[in-house]
Amino acid sequence: MPRRPVSLHAPRGSVAADVIREGIDALLAEEAQDVPLEFPAEALVEAERAAARELATADRTDRTDVPFVTLDPATSTDLDQAMHLERTEDGYRVLYAIADVPWFVGLDSALDREARRRGETLYLPDRRIPLHPETLSEGVASLLPEQITPAFVWTLDLDSAGAVRAIDLERSRVRSVRKLAYDQVQADLDGGQGHPMMVLLQEIGALRAEREIARGGASLNVPEQEVVADGDLVRLSWRRPAPIEDANAQISLMTGMAAADLMLASGAGILRTLPPADQQAIDRFRRQADVLGIPWPRDRTYGAFLRELDWHEPAHLALLNHATALFRGAAYAAFTSPQEVPEDSAQAAIAAPYAHTTAPLRRLVDRFVLLVCHAHAQGQSPTPQLLAALGEIPEAMRATGARAGTLERRALDLVETAALVTWEGETFTATVIERREPGEPETGGGAPTRVEVQLTDPPVTAWVPMDAWPGDVVRVRLESVDPARRRAVFVAAREEAA
Template identity: 75%
Template sequence: AIADVPWFVALGGPLDREARRRGQTVYLPDRRIPLHPEVLSEGVASLLPDQDTPAFVWVLDLDGIGEIRGIGLERSRVRSVQKLAYEEVQAELDRGEGHPMMVLLQEIGALRARQESVRGGASLNVPEQEVVEEGERLHLGWRRPHPIGDANAQISLMTGMAAAQLMLEHGAGILRTMPPAQAQAMDRFRRQAEALRIPWPTGQAYGEFLRSLDWQDPAHLALLNHATSLFRGASYAAFTSADEIPEDTVQAAIAAPYAHATAPLRRLVDRFVLLVCHAHVQGRAPDPDLLAALGEIPEAMRGSGARAGELERAALDLVEAAALATWQGETFAATVIDRREGKQAEGAAPTRVEVQLTDPPVTAWVPMDADLGAVVRVRLESVDTAARHAEFVAADGVRS
């Protein structure tokens, strides 16, 4: 069940126009800049427990190996009975006390992950840095994924793939696209794996290889950071007829056509995808005003994505600097995740390495030399909070 935002936001109305300007919800350490008024996003349009809420309800029929065999989509009203947290659900499953629905979710997630592997899709198993608010203080931590969270993510991916299938079959919609990794980037990544002494069996797809890496291993962490170079060029492609369908419809990381369809309260494009898909399932042509609007959405998402990314990076840099201010002069163990060769010319930049600290969870460039995956010791030399910058140096040039 997905929030039925169009029930509250009329196409072409003032809320729609403002949402197109904003594009998406922007998240900051201590607040969010919402796509929609909070009375909707945190109230009547949200699938909160113990309230009847309009929703798009997807019905996806799967076979025994997790492949989609039937797609349904209807508008209804749903009543959520409980708000769950990944940590609690995972703990119950680990104790063998999981709710039957969560046990089934776990089973379907595993089947869909296997389907992803068969398709040649890939996921990065890297923890995300997050800003944690405790009272009036902010600090940095790791957002570490839980297996049940991965299973839930597979349900979202499956829904997006179903949406893309519907739109391609009927000749109208908006896809989320990504070109395949360039051969040069893939060759470089394979050389990095060799340099880090991480075996990559011949014939093993890179998605399956990535799933085998453990970020808690320093060498694996370094390689996972380099894997981000394989996931570039994501965009949106809108089309209103079969003649306009883009030549390449595949989202390369997923290894299948895909669309954003599960987060209309925080992302503009999902609302339009849901409306188009509902029309397709109902056997009618999408509203002409809806089709006319599709072409605007990719640019709205591109612009808002760039703004949101810039603002979120600046916020993280600021919180990193503030969090590190009390650690000035301290020495830390860190993993080398990247290296840039210095120039020989006088006054040129020296060789530098990018290191990943675990606690606090920050990355930094340090003027020193070391191999990828090596564990080194660095000292926090200075912090300039106003400039959002922290300077690290080699700690006596000693490696751990």
């Protein structure tokens, strides 16, 4: 009988990668009707032909002399963005190259139809299901180092305070000279040996973050649950993005805001919207902050307030969880004339109009935004074919996004329960981050009071039938684990139940 690989020194909670692989295979088999795994033959033929096309130089600038660099997780090969940053006499210039996916994927082609069916790349614990065939997304369309690649290049001129003064967008030929990885870049910066462009990225990112706070924008400083591969094993951990990742995100946000402004000024495009929190939700959040002993000063924006919270503190962690109620209702809004521009065009968390435009290898909508923005930047009208397609994209993104979120959550549940097996029967300290009373819609009629708790090790959250208040530190026991059903049951520890 074959045996599972075992490491005598593996961290507790590690799971054999083969176990996870088999579980994900089974999960995808259950979702076979909704999750496309294989590309249609016609789409693959188109991808091979597109990959072999000679890159035309007409109507395309040559930026191969610019030493672009990419910044991504170390293992990424679907590289959407490359940057070149420089200081000017009175500010900064940001050249931001975005993979020119439309060069390879024509409107209404087999590749286009399949991309609309997929919507986005799915990231699962042991694999990814790409939006485009890998010959494109991890090959000729990716901004890999020392490869001449077609790209849209944004030129963003900033003043000394980081405000955008001028915007341009062109289709170019580019060549990245180096692939940088977040963790190594952050370690180098912390050690005083940072890449010069990464030092400048920190500087620009900090200025843009200050501008975000000033305009009332907000972001949640919460840990991310991630699956870490360690040889033949995988494990879960809580991870807070490194500071350089936040700086990099500011460049992407700035570009998305520039794209939105360009589309709004020209009367056609697709925005990423988020309605502002209603006053009732804001008042409730203020009361929650007061109860947790973290009053929200009236003269401080909620964005500035949220940035001060530290998820390592139990009360802060609970309040950050409550803050998610202020960030609900994100959607896409397409418009093909000034009359169709949505009444509230802003993305409330960013506190400005915004569009997804920097990840076309991995997200469908960005390809259409880039095409529309390029037409506007060149003083042209988008083609009728492109305008006709805009109205179909929001629904495609909504449907595929919901499917992706469900699948990714189920896959994480699989890893969680497999990892929790070794802790069955043990008791843990946890922080209460949410409380629901009997009769609330989420609990179901007649259900007992429940609390959601977050554990540090193992790195999971769980609902527990007990009563406590957000911010309380409690003891819970892992009563049972059923990996086949992807279900773990936590209960109040005896000292809590007494």
